[in-house]
Amino acid sequence: MSGNPMLSIENLHAAIDGKPILRGVNLSVRAGEVHAIMGPNGSGKSTLANVVAGRERYEVRAGSVRYEGRDLLSMPPEERAKEGIFLAFQHPVEIPGVTNLSFLKAALNAVRKHRGLQELDVVEFRGMVLERIRLVEMDEELLLRAVNDGFSGGEKKRNEILQLAVLEPKLAILDETDSGLDIDALKVVAKGVNRLRSPERGIIVVTHYQRLLNYIVPDFVHVLSEGQIVRSGGRELALELEERGYGWVHAPDTANGGEARP
Amino acid sequence: MTLPAGTRDRYLAEFERVGGSRKGRPAWLRRLRDEALARFLASGFPTVKHEDWKYTGLAAIEQGEFEAAGADGGDLSPADIAGILPGEEADRHVLVFLDGRYRPELSTRRDLPSGAHLGSLTGALGGEFDGLVPYFSRSAETAFTDLNTMLMEDGVFLHLAKDVRVPEPIYLLFLMSPAARPVMAHPRNLIIAGENSGVTVVEQYAGRGDSGYFVNSVTDISAGRDATVSHFRFQEEGPSACHVAALRARQGAGSRFAAHSASFGALLSRHDVHAVLDGEGAECLLNGLYLGNGRQHVDHFTTIDHAKPSCASREYFHGILNDRARGVFRGRVIVRKDAQKTDARQTNRNLLLSKESEADSRPQLEIHADDVKCTHGATTGPLDEEKLFYMRSRGIDEASAKGLLTYAFADEVLRRFDLPVLRSALEEKLLAWIPETRRVQEFLRETGQ
Numbered sequence: 001m002s003g004n005p006m007l008s009i010e011n012l013h014a015a016i017d018g019k020p021i022l023r024g025v026n027l028s029v030r031a032g033e034v035h036a037i038m039g040p041n042g043s044g045k046s047t048l049a050n051v052v053a054g055r056e057r058y059e060v061r062a063g064s065v066r067y068e069g070r071d072l073l074s075m076p077p078e079e080r081a082k083e084g085i086f087l088a089f090q091h092p093v094e095i096p097g098v099t100n101l102s103f104l105k106a107a108l109n110a111v112r113k114h115r116g117l118q119e120l121d122v123v124e125f126r127g128m129v130l131e132r133i134r135l136v137e138m139d140e141e142l143l144l145r146a147v148n149d150g151f152s153g154g155e156k157k158r159n160e161i162l163q164l165a166v167l168e169p170k171l172a173i174l175d176e177t178d179s180g181l182d183i184d185a186l187k188v189v190a191k192g193v194n195r196l197r198s199p200e201r202g203i204i205v206v207t208h209y210q211r212l213l214n215y216i217v218p219d220f221v222h223v224l225s226e227g228q229i230v231r232s233g234g235r236e237l238a239l240e241l242e243e244r245g246y247g248w249v250h251a252p253d254t255a256n257g258g259e260a261r262p
Numbered sequence: 263m264t265l266p267a268g269t270r271d272r273y274l275a276e277f278e279r280v281g282g283s284r285k286g287r288p289a290w291l292r293r294l295r296d297e298a299l300a301r302f303l304a305s306g307f308p309t310v311k312h313e314d315w316k317y318t319g320l321a322a323i324e325q326g327e328f329e330a331a332g333a334d335g336g337d338l339s340p341a342d343i344a345g346i347l348p349g350e351e352a353d354r355h356v357l358v359f360l361d362g363r364y365r366p367e368l369s370t371r372r373d374l375p376s377g378a379h380l381g382s383l384t385g386a387l388g389g390e391f392d393g394l395v396p397y398f399s400r401s402a403e404t405a406f407t408d409l410n411t412m413l414m415e416d417g418v419f420l421h422l423a424k425d426v427r428v429p430e431p432i433y434l435l436f437l438m439s440p441a442a443r444p445v446m447a448h449p450r451n452l453i454i455a456g457e458n459s460g461v462t463v464v465e466q467y468a469g470r471g472d473s474g475y476f477v478n479s480v481t482d483i484s485a486g487r488d489a490t491v492s493h494f495r496f497q498e499e500g501p502s503a504c505h506v507a508a509l510r511a512r513q514g515a516g517s518r519f520a521a522h523s524a525s526f527g528a529l530l531s532r533h534d535v536h537a538v539l540d541g542e543g544a545e546c547l548l549n550g551l552y553l554g555n556g557r558q559h560v561d562h563f564t565t566i567d568h569a570k571p572s573c574a575s576r577e578y579f580h581g582i583l584n585d586r587a588r589g590v591f592r593g594r595v596i597v598r599k600d601a602q603k604t605d606a607r608q609t610n611r612n613l614l615l616s617k618e619s620e621a622d623s624r625p626q627l628e629i630h631a632d633d634v635k636c637t638h639g640a641t642t643g644p645l646d647e648e649k650l651f652y653m654r655s656r657g658i659d660e661a662s663a664k665g666l667l668t669y670a671f672a673d674e675v676l677r678r679f680d681l682p683v684l685r686s687a688l689e690e691k692l693l694a695w696i697p698e699t700r701r702v703q704e705f706l707r708e709t710g711q
């Protein structure tokens with residue numbers, strides 16, 4: 001695959017509440033590619049995902065992130081969303097008082113308006129949502145509830161995938177969408193993601209389990225450890241990690257051919 | 263604390279004036295008025311040293327030179343009244359009190375089922391309903407309820423005989439007209455709902471213009487065995503007004519009482535709710551929203567007294583405070599020794615939209631029985647950063663996201679107002695109040711929520 005990367009992260013350093021979390025992340029994602037990011041708890045995976053999505057709580061201390069040739073870090077989160085970035089949250093928040101369906105519609109309208117497309121009318125929107133909700137096998141009744149309000153863990157994750165399916169972003173980042181899901185739900189997530197796979201789109205899947213990667217087959221697998229990508233490889237790397245754990249890929253410099261720390 | 267001489271003289275003169283025109287009234291009422299006067303003169307207005315008034319200074323009331331409003335009341339047409347009442351509702355009873363006085367020509371009276379009596383309280387006191395004394399003297403009094411007893415001139419008396427249900431809501435509009443000098447009114451309402459009866463009452467308080475005035479109302483409700491009483495209160499006094507109100511309810515076995523409240527107006531407001539669940543299986547819902555901006559001070563003090571076993575109470579109060587406004591909430595829940603199987607839940611949440619706004623929240627559970635379920639929760643803080651980010655990450659701009667979260671926070675309470683006309687009118691008012699409201703309105707329109 002050629003051309004400029006869709007997303008290019010260089011030497012990214014980020015901190016939260018004064019505590020450095022990302023310590024020089026480098027990652028390029030081209031349109032059409034699926035990247036998996038794995039790594040131990042607390043290594044900075046969600047931090048990376050949130051920085052790309054624009055969460056202001058994280059302080060970017062060095063480095064750059066470019067998206068479709070533009071400086072992503074100077075864009076507010078809503079702008080990034082409208083430009084086609086989507087983060088499926090590890091912990092989707094509840095928004096009491098805003099119904100799920102209204103929220104979906106507002107999100108879709110925002111994106112469509114930005115792309116110069118007509119807003120969907122009520123009938124078109126309903127039709128589309130009903131089609132997508134079947135795809136993610138979510139209970140229709142959840143559309144009329146407040147966003148994620150009182151949803152079970154699995155329902156929240158499905159709701160993220162429903163939003164993904166409705167918004168059809170260019171760059172989708174899934175942060176542990178598979179955690180806490182049963183095998184059927186896992187397949188639903190995979191179906192939602194695979195449906196989006198196309199030469200125009202990039203996908204980043206953060207996961208702890210190689211299991212998901214049986215269904216969403218990645219082009220690249222990266223290991224994030226202590227705020228750096230310490231190893232990158234093909235999908236076989238995920239199998240190796242599953243077998244051997246993270247211990248053997250500890251030191252940041254192994255990725256550069258240096259010696260591994262004990 | 264005793265009263266300053268000027269204030270004392272003013273209230274004494276008022277008392278003479280009111281009492282002077284009420285010589286023919288029942289003796290028990292004169293006695294109650296005298297007792298109230300004696301207590302009021304002895305104690306004066308409470309100070310912040312008083313536990314129940316810790317966060318609410320009353321200088322604006324104490325120093326205000328309030329006199330009874332004149333009877334001239336300004337020119338108002340029924341169309342003006344229609345513009346003030348929430349929404350359009352063909353089928354409702356409306357009683358209008360202008361500057362504290364009943365105005366039949368502005369009111370809309372319709373037929374009531376037989377066994378229902380709706381009229382002026384002062385009219386009822388000397389007439390056929392002479393046995394009202396127990397309803398007047400059985401609640402804990404405060405300086406303000408005493409003041410009301412001393413000075414009350416008018417208000418509503420509603421009486422429902424056994425099994426009588428009034429299908430349409432009854433609106434009581436207490437309106438203050440603009441006045442050159444500070445005026446006051448002390449409306450007094452009494453609602454007696456007999457066994458298995460049912461009624462919906464809306465009390466609306468509104469001011470025209472921004473003159474300073476003082477409204478001090480008391481509403482007593484008695485809900486008989488298995489009765490259903492839904493009470494709604496919408497306080498939209500003028501921006502310089504002082505508003506004090508007490509709502510006191512006593513519930514019989516199996517009765518259901520709901521008190522919904524929306525406090526939007528007044529510079530200084532204080533609302534006391536006191537519900538006594540005095541029969542097995544009674545249920546009580548207190549559901550309130552208060553909004554404050556500028557320098558508004560809005561105080562709610564609720565007491566739910568579980569006096570008998572197997573009663574349930576639910577209490578939800580949300581406050582939104584902007585600018586330098588201050589909100590105060592104190593929620594007492596008392597569970598008496600014999601009130602086993604009590605199920606009581608209380609939440610108070612405060613949203614602070616500015617750095618200078620402030621909220622004080624004090625839940626107070628006094629539990630004397632052992633087999634009970636009682637929970638309470640209170641939160642105070644700015645808009646949730648995670649929720650904001652979640653919305654923005656879906657393309658919703660920051661201003662809209664803030665407005666929407668604010669609206670949603672308040673609407674959680676308004677959604678329980680099960681009187682659709684009032685609820686949508688309040689949602690409109692809420693929208694007009696919210697900063698960045700245009701975006702919110704667009705959102706609601708576009709999404710059809």
Ligand SMILES: Nc1ncnc2c1ncn2[C@@H]1O[C@H](COP(=O)(O)OP(=O)(O)OP(=O)(O)O)[C@@H](O)[C@H]1O
Pocket residue numbers: 016017019021039040041042043044045046047048090
């Ligand atoms: N507000 C905060 N203050 C201090 N440290 C924080 C804060 N938020 C996150 N962290 C820390 O940042 C580090 C990285 O967290 P992050 O959520 O990115 O990890 P992760 O790789 O996604 O982990 P997991 O696999 O458990 O989801 C953790 O050590 C976490 O404790």
Ligand SMILES: [Mg+2]
Pocket residue numbers: 045046047090175176
């Ligand atoms: Mg994480």
